[in-house]
Amino acid sequence: MRSSSLALGLLATLLPTTLSQSTPAPIVTGNPRGAQYIATLPNNASLPNGTFIISSTSDGNGVYVQVNVSNLPASGGPFLYHIHLNPIDSSGNCSTAGSHLDPYNATEAFVCDPANPQMCQVGDMSGKHGGIANGTNYTVSYVDQYLSTQYGTPAFFGNRSIVVHFANKTILTCANFTMPGGAGGSGYGSGNGGAVSAVVIPVAGSSVGGAAATVTNLQTVTA
Ligand SMILES: *[C@@H]1O[C@H](CO)[C@@H](O)[C@H](O)[C@H]1NC(C)=O
Ligand SMILES: *[C@@H]1O[C@H](CO)[C@@H](O)[C@H](O)[C@H]1NC(C)=O
Ligand SMILES: *[C@@H]1O[C@H](CO)[C@@H](O)[C@H](O)[C@H]1NC(C)=O
Ligand SMILES: *[C@@H]1O[C@H](CO)[C@@H](O)[C@H](O)[C@H]1NC(C)=O
Ligand SMILES: *[C@@H]1O[C@H](CO)[C@@H](O)[C@H](O)[C@H]1NC(C)=O
Ligand SMILES: *[C@@H]1O[C@H](CO)[C@@H](O)[C@H](O)[C@H]1NC(C)=O
Numbered sequence: 481m482r483s484s485s486l487a488l489g490l491l492a493t494l495l496p497t498t499l500s501q502s503t504p505a506p507i508v509t510g511n512p513r514g515a516q517y518i519a520t521l522p523n524n525a526s527l528p529n530g531t532f533i534i535s536s537t538s539d540g541n542g543v544y545v546q547v548n549v550s551n552l553p554a555s556g557g558p559f560l561y562h563i564h565l566n567p568i569d570s571s572g573n574c575s576t577a578g579s580h581l582d583p584y585n586a587t588e589a590f591v592c593d594p595a596n597p598q599m600c601q602v603g604d605m606s607g608k609h610g611g612i613a614n615g616t617n618y619t620v621s622y623v624d625q626y627l628s629t630q631y632g633t634p635a636f637f638g639n640r641s642i643v644v645h646f647a648n649k650t651i652l653t654c655a656n657f658t659m660p661g662g663a664g665g666s667g668y669g670s671g672n673g674g675a676v677s678a679v680v681i682p683v684a685g686s687s688v689g690g691a692a693a694t695v696t697n698l699q700t701v702t703a
C-alpha cells in the first residue's frame with residue numbers, strides 16, 4: 481500500500497500542471513440579431529467619459545464595436561481598454577471588475593498580436609484593435625469576431641464591464657455593460673439584448689479637439 485501510494489504521488493508530480501492551456505478563440509457565428517449593450521463611463525471632469533456600444537452584426541458573425549471617448553488625459557496613452565469578468569460594484573470601484581474576459585486562457589503573460597487576434601484574451605479590445613490615443617476625443621468602430629451576444633456562451637460579455645487603463649495599466653475609469661431600455665442586469669437569458677431603437681452610423685477613425693483631462697487621485701491597482 482505504502483509503495484503504491486508513493487508511486488501515485490510520483491505520478492501526480494509528473495503529470496502536466498498546465499491543464500489551463502491556452503486554445504485559440506473560435507470566431508463567433510450565429511449571434512442573436514438586434515442585441516446591443518452599452519457601457520457608459522461615469523461623468524467625472526477629471527476622467528475620460530463616453531460610451532462603448534457593442535451590437536450584434538446583421539449577419540450574426542462577431543459583434544460591431546463603437547468607441548466614443550473624450551476628456552482623455554494629454555499623456556499616459558495609448559490608453560488600454562478591456563472587458564473584465566465582473567460588473568463594477570455599486571460604488572464604482574473599478575478594482576471590483578476582476579480579471580479580463582479570457583475564456584480560452586490566453587493569460588496576462590501573453591502579448592496580444594493584432595495579426596493573430598484569436599490568440600489574444602477575448603476581452604483585450606485594445607490589444608486586438610489598437611489603443612485609445614492621448615489627449616484627444618477618440619472614436620473608432622470595428623467588427624470583433626470573438627465576442628458573443630448569446631448569454632451562456634464563453635465569450636458573452638453583456639453582463640460584464642469595461643475598464644480603461646493608462647498604458648502602464650493603472651486604472652482610469654470603468655463601466656458596466658447594460659442593455660439600453662433593458663431591465664438593468666436581468667433578462668439576459670433570452671439571448672437577445674434590449675430593444676435597439678436606431679442604427680448608429682459610425683464614423684471611422686478618431687476625431688480631435690477637446691481639452692485634456694487633469695487626472696488626480698488615481699487608483700493604483702492594475703489589472
Ligand atoms: C481554462 O483554464 C481553466 C482553469 O484554469 C479550465 O477550467 C478551462 O477548461 C480552461 N479553458 C480552456 C478553453 O482551455
Ligand atoms: C463627455 O462629457 C462632456 C461634458 O458633459 C460632454 O460634452 C461630452 O459629449 C462627453 N463625451 C462623450 C464622448 O460622451
Ligand atoms: C502619449 O503619451 C505617452 C506617455 O506620456 C508618450 O510617450 C507618447 O509619445 C504620447 N503619444 C502621442 C501620440 O502623443
Ligand atoms: C501610470 O501613468 C500615469 C500617467 O502617466 C501616472 O499618473 C501613474 O502614476 C502611473 N502609474 C504607475 C503605477 O506607474
Ligand atoms: C454594475 O452592475 C451590477 C450588477 O447589476 C450592479 O450591482 C452595480 O451597482 C453596477 N455598478 C454600477 C457602478 O452601476
Ligand atoms: C475596491 O475593490 C478592491 C477589490 O475588491 C478592494 O481591494 C479595495 O479595497 C476597494 N477600494 C475601496 C476604496 O473600497
Ligand SMILES: *[C@@H]1O[C@H](CO)[C@@H](O)[C@H](O)[C@H]1NC(C)=O
Pocket residue numbers: 565566567630631632633634636639640
Ligand atoms: C454572466 O453570464 C455568464 C453566462 O454567459 C454566466 O456564466 C456568468 O456567471 C454571468 N456573470 C455574472 C457576473 O452575472
Ligand SMILES: *[C@@H]1O[C@H](CO)[C@@H](O)[C@H](O)[C@H]1NC(C)=O
Pocket residue numbers: 548549619682683
Ligand atoms: C460621440 O459622442 C458625442 C457626445 O455624445 C457626439 O456628439 C458625437 O457625435 C459622437 N461621435 C460619434 C462618432 O459617434
Ligand SMILES: *[C@@H]1O[C@H](CO)[C@@H](O)[C@H](O)[C@H]1NC(C)=O
Pocket residue numbers: 550551617687688689690691
Ligand atoms: C471633444 O470633446 C470635448 C469635451 O467633451 C467637446 O467640447 C468637443 O466639442 C469635442 N470635439 C470634437 C471634435 O468632437
Ligand SMILES: *[C@@H]1O[C@H](CO)[C@@H](O)[C@H](O)[C@H]1NC(C)=O
Pocket residue numbers: 524525526527695696697698699
Ligand atoms: C472623479 O475621479 C477622481 C479621480 O479618480 C476621484 O478622486 C473623484 O472621487 C471622482 N469624483 C466623483 C464625483 O466620483
